[in-house]
Amino acid sequence: MTRSLAVTFNALGLYAIALVLLVAFAAQLVLHELPCPLCLLQRIQFALLAVGSILNIRFGPRPSHYALSLLTAVAGAAFAARQILLHVMPGDPGYGSALLGYHYYTWAFIGFAVAIVAVAAMLLFDGQFKEGTKPEPMRTFARAAVLLVLALTALNVVSTLLECGFAACPDNPLVYELLKPRL
């Protein structure tokens, strides 16, 4: 695999992360389901997953950049597994509504597991790490992916501030704390 192809795959990974963040936003805005603290933590891990790919696009593919993605995905999978286990008892309806039969935290676990496998698969191709090849000019496709993920993360900063306000986020948030009418 050439460096150029590896960068393209990393950009595709960023678009996949953007899709996850967009679906989470859609559930929040369309279904009016506010994310719980553990849900927010998983969303943060998805955003953090982008850092390895951004570094690969900017500085060229390196095993250490893929390691960042692996560490993040393992942490995210652990957080999602914790939430699955919290609702594992028979009769427990789970948190929030289900999408295609699975709750969002189950999808998050699957997403992090897929990320681990995808990064491990990328690490199989040593050709991308050869320094001899001339670095390719930055393409619009990759640049747009980085800016899209960055913009979605910035939107999450605003959304989380509106939801939690300046205090600890409630376990089962029902309203945006900063948009609540004051008496």
Added chain:
Amino acid sequence: MEFTVLFLAVAVVMAVAWWGTRTLALTLFALTLLACIATYLHHASDVLKLSF
């Protein structure tokens, strides 16, 4: 509030990874990941309200 700060930290790490130096991005990444794990452990130590 801590989740807003964590999202902001991730946005800063991304911006540094894209426009700043690699060393600074790696350092900020490590700090942010550790902060996420610390936040998780803090919440994981809460008493669970189980239904059995």
